[in-house]
Amino acid sequence: xxxxxxxxxxxxxxxxxxxxxxxxxxxxxxxxxxxxxxxxxxxxxxxxxxxxxxxxxxxxxxxxxxxxxxxxxxxxxxxxxxxxxxxxxxxxxxxxxxxxxxxxxxxxxxxxxxxxxxxxxxxxxxxxxxxxxxxxxx
Numbered sequence: 001x002x003x004x005x006x007x008x009x010x011x012x013x014x015x016x017x018x019x020x021x022x023x024x025x026x027x028x029x030x031x032x033x034x035x036x037x038x039x040x041x042x043x044x045x046x047x048x049x050x051x052x053x054x055x056x057x058x059x060x061x062x063x064x065x066x067x068x069x070x071x072x073x074x075x076x077x078x079x080x081x082x083x084x085x086x087x088x089x090x091x092x093x094x095x096x097x098x099x100x101x102x103x104x105x106x107x108x109x110x111x112x113x114x115x116x117x118x119x120x121x122x123x124x125x126x127x128x129x130x131x132x133x134x135x136x137x138x
Contacts, residue, residue, distance in 0.1 A: 038126035040117050044134045050101040051134030053080075056094045060087040061121035068095065070115045073135040074108035080115075087119075101137035109133040 036059045045052040053070075060066055064087050070080030080099070087093045111132040118125045 038117065038119060038124055040115065040126040040128045042115050042128045042130050044130055046134040047098075048138050050099045050137075053097045053099065054094065055082070055097075055115060055117070055128075056092070057087070057117050057126070058090075058092045060091040060093065060117070060119045062087060062089050062091045064091075064119060064121035066093055067118040067120055068115070070113050073099070073102045073113055074111050074132045075103040075105070075135075080113070099135070102135045103132075104137050106136060109136055 038060060039058045041056045043054045043056075045054075055068060057066065057068075066085040066087055068082040068085050070082075072079050080097070082095050082097060085093050085095060109132060112129045113132050113135070115128045115130070116125060117127075
């Protein structure tokens with residue numbers, strides 16, 4: 001059976017386009033696998049006057065800026081801001097912040113505070129959630 005020349009040309013063109021798209025997507029797939037996920041770890045110590053927060057991050061852009069925030073603790077409307085942060089040469093950082101308690105209601109212990117770290121070089125982000133109990137005054 002003979003295939004008309006026009007049909008052979010379109011088939012060859014389609015195969016070429018498909019091959020080209022596959023090659024174009026390959027570097028993105030390799031890059032996605034080569035870039036490790038951002039890691040964010042939050043540790044909160046409950047003190048009588050309020051929480052002491054330690055946040056560590058890894059796999060951020062080496063020597064790059066990181067924007068780190070926390071959602072408002074119970075009984076407040078002000079988000080938690082962590083001053084300018086810069087990852088080290090390995091893409092890691094660690095910050096510590098002492099805060100005051102913000103609530104006297106034990107019911108606020110059921111709330112959560114969400115911490116978000118944004119790698120300002122790559123715009124990737126990571127989040128971690130913690131129970132709001134450390135913000136309750138004893």
